[in-house]
Amino acid sequence: MPSPSLKYAYFPGCVAQGACRELYLSTAALTSALGIELVELKKASCCGSGTFKEESALLEDSVNARNIALAEELNLPLLTHCSTCQGVIGHVDERLKKSQQNNPDYIDQINGLLKQEGCSPYKGSTEVKHLLWALVGDYGLEALQAKVTRKLAGLKCAAFYGCYLLRAQTSIPFDDPFQPESMENVFRAIGATPIYYRGRTQCCGWPLSSYATDQAFQMAGNHIQDAIASGADCLVTPCPLCHLNLDSRQPEVEQVIGQKLGLPVLHLPQLVALALGVAPEKLGLNHHIVSTRSVLEKLGF
Known part of the structure; x- marks a missing residue:
């Protein structure tokens, strides 16, 4: 079976660039061996690890809407190798996509904040995907x-x-x-x-x-x-x-x-x-x- 050609907007997160540097190294080695192209989101910020919402749900949503928008600019799915980042950013993406239908004023509020910072708006046009899901669902176990x-x-x-x-x-x-x-x-x-x-x-x-x-x-x-x-x-x-x-x-x-x-x-x-x-x-x-x-x-x- 031929290997698929895959490309992602890569969100490495904080821990893999610090205390678990070996995760950053091994993700690069694995994706290279599989022929998966990663475009690292150098301007991305910490997802908050679930703590931002303790201060403000709007803070968590705005920060991660910006992270997702960076991937949307590239017209690529956002790939993370951190379950916590997947849970936080994926949940924000899921919630904001629902808000586009049920509470568009909230999306306007978030995009207004992003505009103030010179950031692209959140569109809800991509998906957030953990490396495990990419291996199983996109690359495929047979490949x-x-x-x-x-x-x-x-x-x-x-x-x-x-x-x-x-x-x-x-x-x-x-x-x-x-x-x-x-x-x-x-x-x-x-x-x-x-x-x-x-x-x-x-x-x-x-x-x-x-x-x-x-x-x-x-x-x-x-x-x-x-x-x-x-x-x-x-x-x-x-x-x-x-x-x-x-x-x-x-x-x-x-x-x-x-x-x-x-x-x-x-x-x-x-x-x-x-x-x-x-x-x-x-x-x-x-x-x-x-x-x-x-x-x-x-x-x-």
Whole structure:
């Protein structure tokens, strides 16, 4: 099956350009290997991670209407590799498209604010799409499987979807918000074995971590313990904020639960890119807090 030619307006978000730089690197490596063209939205701003609306729903809507309008200027769908960004921007886009029909004065108000800043108006002419949806829905699992040069045979991968990707929008493409299979289907396409466990669609605890740290780490610890007990070699997440709580803070999680864990946590594009023959050093796998050595050794690196 020939590979499709795809092009997106790329919204990398904040965390991938800072604390999870390896996500930025691995997304670039993966899309290059697949022949997907990304036009990075250099003028885009933080989506707010769900906090802007605590101050003002208009603030969240206006900021993200501007982000979407940047993609509309290019006549391209907006692509993100962050579940939180997908949840926030996708929900704003969904809400504003409804407002175009039911409350056009609100759209006029938002576009008036954008005009004051010299920005293009929000038109509602594009869509917001996570990298996972692009792989499953646009590129396609058969085409992805045809690109595999190193099957990840024997690697047991536990998906950690988190909250925003599945439940922030009224409807999501290519999956069921309560019984998702899209990540597991990607695992199968690249030769890995999906592992199912209780916490795969639950919150990682990150939103609680600034004011209820022990509770947040207990949540993360429960999920990691469940994945280990189910036989996982690694967790794989489409969300850098989940990655921070599950990987970067895993040593602190261990202290709270009183148990050693040591489970590697991979970003989705890192895992897929490995199957496409991309060298581990190009994917930032040495940047993780929990060593990924056990995963690489199992794959023969």
